[in-house]
Amino acid sequence: MSTETVNTDIKMRELMVREALNEALCEELARDERVFIMGEGIAQRGGSYKVTVGLLDKFGPKRIIDTPISEASFTGMCVGAAITGMRPVVEILFIDFTSLIIDQIVNQAAKYRFMSGGKGRVPMVLRTQGGSGNGLAAQHSQSLEAWYYHTPGLKVVMPSTSYDAKGLLKSAIRDEDPVVFIEHKLLYMDKGPVPDTDYTIELGAGDIKRPGNDITLVAWSGMVKRTLAAAEELSAQGIDAEVIDPRSLVPLDKEMILSSVRKTEHLIIIQEAIRRGGVASDIASIVQEEAFDYLDAPIKILAGKNTPIPFNVNLEKACVPRQEDIMRAVKEILNT
Amino acid sequence: MSTETVNTDIKMRELMVREALNEALCEELARDERVFIMGEGIAQRGGSYKVTVGLLDKFGPKRIIDTPISEASFTGMCVGAAITGMRPVVEILFIDFTSLIIDQIVNQAAKYRFMSGGKGRVPMVLRTQGGSGNGLAAQHSQSLEAWYYHTPGLKVVMPSTSYDAKGLLKSAIRDEDPVVFIEHKLLYMDKGPVPDTDYTIELGAGDIKRPGNDITLVAWSGMVKRTLAAAEELSAQGIDAEVIDPRSLVPLDKEMILSSVRKTEHLIIIQEAIRRGGVASDIASIVQEEAFDYLDAPIKILAGKNTPIPFNVNLEKACVPRQEDIMRAVKEILNT
Amino acid sequence: MKAYSREFLEQLYRTLYTIRVFETECIKLYRQGLIIGYFHPYLGEEAVATGACAALREDDYIVSTHRGHGHCIARGGQLNKMVAEVLGRETGYCKGRGGSMHIADIATGNIGANGIVGGGLPIGVGVAMGVHVRGSDQVTIIFFSDGACNNGVFAESLNLAAIWNLPVVFMLENNQYAVSSPVEEMSRVPDLYKRGEGYGVEAHQVDGNDVLAVYEKTCEAVDTCRLGKGPVLLEAKTYRHSGHHVNDPGTYMPKERLEYYRARDPIKIARNNLIEHARCTDQDIEAIEQHINQQMEKAIEFGKNSAQPSVEAFLEEIETN
Amino acid sequence: MKAYSREFLEQLYRTLYTIRVFETECIKLYRQGLIIGYFHPYLGEEAVATGACAALREDDYIVSTHRGHGHCIARGGQLNKMVAEVLGRETGYCKGRGGSMHIADIATGNIGANGIVGGGLPIGVGVAMGVHVRGSDQVTIIFFSDGACNNGVFAESLNLAAIWNLPVVFMLENNQYAVSSPVEEMSRVPDLYKRGEGYGVEAHQVDGNDVLAVYEKTCEAVDTCRLGKGPVLLEAKTYRHSGHHVNDPGTYMPKERLEYYRARDPIKIARNNLIEHARCTDQDIEAIEQHINQQMEKAIEFGKNSAQPSVEAFLEEIETN
């Protein structure tokens, strides 16, 4: 929140991430009648994670639409509607299932503007949810942001707090191009302060979640919380870590990361996805190229283990960087 | 070819990549009756790039199967057949269309072994074709190896020569796990020596396509040829580049790359895919971590431009690293 | 009713009742916090898996769904390994890596449950394609429900099986909901077997709560497939006795409708068969139930006493990935 | 035959002939190496796009395919911009970025061609959903061919349009091949409109070589949609006059079959209409053709003289991606 100037008159409420998302949808639906929402069980039932609760009553069945299990086609529908002047928001319950719609997102939504010589735009939002942590096993726990990160024409947003979730989702809906908006299943019930005003957060503006001088820690989505917890504990041990949450991976606030690294000379990137081919590798490749002479040690990546996520809770936990892993890595890199 | 010991008695033929692939399929079909092939237009018509020519006549319609345009399902069929003892090879004409089957590959094929506690295996090969260069525009020109590279449970192979194509495809078919085998549309007619014996190439063994001392150039698939051409021309200018073709990206011959970098202290990675989130970034992140102290300069990545591929031939060419880009980058990094 | 041996009717009842007990007991374990994640009970639908699998040969195949415990049991799955798996133990079918949604039992030809709705459809057609290439006459039953019919792979798979005459029984368990979405709102033609005709696929509807009705229709379909004249699409109309998963109260299910189907409880119907056509007494049946209850108790014991997978061993295992 | 004005029949003929000339001349450019990539001619199928688009209002929409030139022209596309696009020029519909497979003309409500077979189906249903949400009465025609019917999105899209009564005409151009694969081998029921019934969708077959037959059936379908009773599936049976793309000799197409359809050439049929029902003379028609030939010549001139896109400008453009 540190990068936004927040008026001190504004009332802050403690909202859960899912409530903040709900407010964002609600406000944008009210503000712009071109906005409509599609997904499985989002209307009557209000969504599996209760993000869309109450919207059907407020906006009616023409704009809050329960769909059959036809992910590819109802996502494709949003592309068509967006091209012709609407602003659809489609929910795919698990990012794992976006494997069914990636053709619509990558071959259609992401390319249409370009292929039409700039005449057509596709202002749609794909809301989806990823990450592990609930014993949901291999087909409901993936972290697949790297697929979309690798696709020209898409923006990719991954909020970690209630405040960010609301402000970013509103920006995503107002954006003229397709945005992949990835929520984390473990964050929906997390609470945080949200002002009662109509604010947005620019896509591409990272956030320094904790300023510090000794080392830069970059983390997003589900990893931010445990990175902050690690930083707090390290601070008690005399290590002052800066925690950066890029919030949107595309566009990426490269400058925020680079200037932090130029200051701290040490970088660890923490991601839940498996390391191979992940976003962390890409950020590392950028930083080593653009801040080579500032780096005092190799950039370290903490990432998910190279395996499908297991059902057993102990194994599942072992697959993803934990607070203690982060602390250990920091000490290792700083030789303390 | 340099890493394999080739018996000098062996007759070498000059074969096109597509002929080498055809031989591999032919030999494996003959060797193992569990092998069968599915795809669009692969039987009667012998495939759009003629890779499967003649197989229908030799092996009959039970094993060489023309499919409807139902990519998701005929790929899923291969998963089911593989689980129950067959060794299917499925062709998806363009890697762009694998967006329609990524659920079957990532959620089913790649995970089944793991999810079944190791009891089930999925020995199937997905043969597909990528890259730009024929004026086929945005939906027929992508380089999407990074998606599969990021998926635990898959192997990813990308040959650049006739010899490699044949030996690697045979290994892929014999492998016990799913392999994504990506050909390049511009290479099918390229000729190269292929022995007339039953050889295979281990998945995970890179190949030094040109030894050198001054700089390491890593390239695969369509980029190898122009990297070698650049190296030759640089050699005339006194720069001795080592060209490494990993051939398989998963498993990756990390050691070959690292030991080369420890020797040359300079690394450029050349990939056709867009840079953001590409395999090159991942290789860079590994090398900077594991050979930090050997690097004399930041690792450079030459990659495709961040855009869907345009139809116009001049624009298309400008999207992908060219020989002169490689030469320029080498000189820049070596300060010559 | 055709004449069936007492032994056969008892066997059907045993299977039905085992599924009922497995689900009921596991729901208790779930509520105790011992089972986590998604758990989709098959309560109320037991006759479909039981009748269908009874029509199969030992070397045949089935492909299951996220609601897969019934299929696994009907195909001869072991309670011990099932309980251990849903408890996430090393002794489970998938060594605790899979859980409820991914149980597979290759020994009984059960290719496995699936977390992707519709995911099993092409896989099953492919199993049949393997059979076809090998020149064998094994039959594959693919289980799926109404929701999966709206995933494009249903139409694709039906068509693929059709053009190659593959030995597949598409067993549509129409329980009339996809989570909370009623089939009447998700399709203009809620009798989903009618989709078969456009693809030239023989299709029938059957009472999914009557195990013998399911058995008989499946036998016919299996015969058709075995003769190389497949596929066949069977729609078994049925209804869940509870919500979509353990944590879903299922408030969207109209009371009268639920009552109607509860009155047509597949277990009750099969029990009546035993009494009316096989001269079983209440005591006979109680003995059967008693035995199964004990097996289930033992299975729970086994599961609870089984070791959790070792994190160290797991991390070592995946080192080579 | 119903009574049509001479003006209307001439207009249809003009469209048909324009498509014919566009494809014929572009094939020449292709053979000269001036057009590259995939080029899928619509030769032989002209009556489908022409008849269908004639039934639309100016503010309606169409969604096209990889074989899309005919749709674009029938909807009022400009030859200059089309030729420039297939030549890859800056003045083309997509500034040379799209090429034949991606021409879109938002001004005429042509959402565009598509390189993914079936890709346009959900997009078109979504266009109609937008209409529905806005409360407008615009109709969308989605063009697609037999091959696309086997992509799962066909079934999904049909069902989605059906449950929401969306104003969509699914216009199935059954030219009986997907590349070299004959429709009879890819489906047991080659009369693909029959798939509609299982989804509760009104469906009809029509002679795709007879522009008036297509026009009339489409008018009915459009009316149905406009009244909020859509969707409608129309299957127009037709045949290509040549291979799948310019470089495909089409040797798999049986001679007699091809001859049969050539004899039923849509241009010939429409020409006969003009002579028999509109009292046109050969000279009248020649004048029309002459005019179109000249327009096409000018378009080619325009295209050839247009600048290639600037590489520098392009690289600058994408800097901000």
Ligand SMILES: Cc1ncc(C[n+]2csc(CCOP(=O)(O)OP(=O)(O)O)c2C)c(N)n1
């Ligand atoms: C492709 C896909 N979409 C959505 C889901 C989430 N989901 C899990 S079960 C379910 C309902 C499935 O309905 P149905 O096919 O009728 O099976 P039933 O639960 O009735 O047995 C849904 C939507 C999923 N697992 N996979």
Ligand SMILES: Cc1ncc(C[n+]2csc(CCOP(=O)(O)OP(=O)(O)O)c2C)c(N)n1
């Ligand atoms: C999803 C997908 N699969 C395969 C292809 C390759 N391909 C291009 S056109 C074509 C045939 C399409 O047949 P049909 O739908 O009947 O259209 P027609 O060419 O007859 O107009 C195929 C297979 C593709 N472009 N997209």
Ligand SMILES: [Mg+2]
């Ligand atoms: Mg159901």
Ligand SMILES: [Mg+2]
């Ligand atoms: Mg066709």
